[in-house]
Amino acid sequence: MSAFLTLWRKELTTYFLSPVAYIVMIFFLVVMGTIFSLLVSVLADGPAGVTVMNLLFGSPFFWMTMLVLAPLLTMRLLSEEKRSGTIETLMTAPVSDAAVVLAKFAGALSFYVCMWLPTALYVFILHHFSAEMAPPDFGPLLGGYFGALLIGMFYLSIGLCCSALTSNQIVSAMITFAVMLVLFLAGLMDYVARGDWALAVSTHLSSYSHMLEFSRGTLDSRPIVYYLSGTALMLFATVKIVEARNWK
Amino acid sequence: MIEVAHLTKRYPGRVAVDDVSFRVNGGEIVGFLGPNGAGKSTTMRILAGYLPATGGTVRVAGYDVATDSTEVRRRIGYLPESCPLYGEMRVDEYLRFRARLKGVPRAKLKSRIGEVKERCGISDVGSRIIAHLSKGYRQRVGLAESLVHEPELLILDEPTIGLDPNQIRLVRSLITSLADKHTILLSTHILSEVEMTCRRVLIIDGGRIVASDTPDRLRRRMEGEATIAAEIRGPHSEIHAALRTLPGVSDVLLEGADSWARYTLRASREADVRTAIFELVASRGWALRELHQEAATLEDIFVNLTKSDKLGIRS
Numbered sequence: 043m044s045a046f047l048t049l050w051r052k053e054l055t056t057y058f059l060s061p062v063a064y065i066v067m068i069f070f071l072v073v074m075g076t077i078f079s080l081l082v083s084v085l086a087d088g089p090a091g092v093t094v095m096n097l098l099f100g101s102p103f104f105w106m107t108m109l110v111l112a113p114l115l116t117m118r119l120l121s122e123e124k125r126s127g128t129i130e131t132l133m134t135a136p137v138s139d140a141a142v143v144l145a146k147f148a149g150a151l152s153f154y155v156c157m158w159l160p161t162a163l164y165v166f167i168l169h170h171f172s173a174e175m176a177p178p179d180f181g182p183l184l185g186g187y188f189g190a191l192l193i194g195m196f197y198l199s200i201g202l203c204c205s206a207l208t209s210n211q212i213v214s215a216m217i218t219f220a221v222m223l224v225l226f227l228a229g230l231m232d233y234v235a236r237g238d239w240a241l242a243v244s245t246h247l248s249s250y251s252h253m254l255e256f257s258r259g260t261l262d263s264r265p266i267v268y269y270l271s272g273t274a275l276m277l278f279a280t281v282k283i284v285e286a287r288n289w290k
Numbered sequence: 291m292i293e294v295a296h297l298t299k300r301y302p303g304r305v306a307v308d309d310v311s312f313r314v315n316g317g318e319i320v321g322f323l324g325p326n327g328a329g330k331s332t333t334m335r336i337l338a339g340y341l342p343a344t345g346g347t348v349r350v351a352g353y354d355v356a357t358d359s360t361e362v363r364r365r366i367g368y369l370p371e372s373c374p375l376y377g378e379m380r381v382d383e384y385l386r387f388r389a390r391l392k393g394v395p396r397a398k399l400k401s402r403i404g405e406v407k408e409r410c411g412i413s414d415v416g417s418r419i420i421a422h423l424s425k426g427y428r429q430r431v432g433l434a435e436s437l438v439h440e441p442e443l444l445i446l447d448e449p450t451i452g453l454d455p456n457q458i459r460l461v462r463s464l465i466t467s468l469a470d471k472h473t474i475l476l477s478t479h480i481l482s483e484v485e486m487t488c489r490r491v492l493i494i495d496g497g498r499i500v501a502s503d504t505p506d507r508l509r510r511r512m513e514g515e516a517t518i519a520a521e522i523r524g525p526h527s528e529i530h531a532a533l534r535t536l537p538g539v540s541d542v543l544l545e546g547a548d549s550w551a552r553y554t555l556r557a558s559r560e561a562d563v564r565t566a567i568f569e570l571v572a573s574r575g576w577a578l579r580e581l582h583q584e585a586a587t588l589e590d591i592f593v594n595l596t597k598s599d600k601l602g603i604r605s
Contacts, residue, residue: 044390044393045391045393048387048390048391049391052387055379055383056376056378056379059378059379060378126374126375126376126377127370127372127374128374128375128376129374130335130340130368130370130374131368131370131374131388131435133339133340134338134339134340134363134366134368135363135388135391135392136360136363136364136391136392136393137391138360287340287341
């Protein structure tokens, strides 16, 4: 456990030492901030049936950002260790492969959470400067953050898994992006195909519609199971890939 | 401390380590010598628990590397050949991180890090970013890292590679000074390094151990026959014939056909033929201007053991 905590701390520190992480964070906050201000100005004219937070989390902009963001945050994780050879000292320290993988995941997720933290200001702003959220509606708000967390977990674990496959960060980022894009497009299946199966694929895989639901404050267990099990599967695969050096 | 039995490592289409067995006792400094690609690094990686063996067993401090990997890793300090470090971290940060990872208790952290920094001569760069350090400093940071948890066994893969002569000397004396507390296995392809630091040498070639002894004894064993060089002036064929008949001489080689000729004799080491040669030359009235027995260097031994079979050359 102490090894895990040490590794996790190191991962998180490394994020804050890396320019990529700051670029990603700035990019993310600029996008979210712009959307937020646009939505607020649109809604400022009159009462609407939706809340700002709902629109914020449900907007396709959030989506596009995630597609770019997750590969950038995770591409370095294991591939850089492989490239620089530090994987050798890491794996000969008295730590298990699983601890290393979980610590890297926890590090990435923590940074992801840190990235979201400033958006809590939006709630504060709304609360103080508009009538809409007085008293604030915590359901959609928490739902939205919860959904962002779940989806973040899943996508970051995909990225981690891809970075275990290669010693090249760019390759890692590209594979991650491709996998995420496939999942994202599969979620839009019912736009291009007819039939029950297309609809089923869409409802189960479309993170876009999941996000819409979460940000309405509804908790459906199916997407929760989907993201959690997907994350677990990806982490399991990553541990196996890291262990794979033992099979040669 | 280390017991290796029938260790084999196969890669697809290539045998990197082939049925290697050896022992290293506690407190020894053992040099692992071999040409590039002989299987040194592979063996060390297996010992450190990074790679699994295809066959055979490796025990470190009584623990099997394959089944008790974590126990083994607690007891070794391993410095890989490329000396990998996290370039974005500061030296102190890095040592702290590695020490915690290797289970150094929080209370001892500061004193341990201070001690290894002092020992490795990096006390003045503690707050520098590793990526900005010179190769010599980085190598010593790597060495400090491998020492930080006071391991019983140090496995150092080419610890002096890429250093300038002063730094090499520093690292060597550091390694020698570590011998009182640690068992050390170090690999190198620099022979003088082994002669200076190691009490025992393992020579590996083509994945096999071809020799294991002290540098001195290796030299003696290698040169069961002494090589003696003599420069003599006189009738060549007569001298050649006379030298051949000396007791203990097995072979005489003649070089140069001027008045002075150089004779290279192979003779048994016990019967020191140098006196006999002198007496012979004196009694026949020839002239002698050089006579010496060549000491085999470790380099000769190395070349002999690792090259002769492949290239068909015998020196």
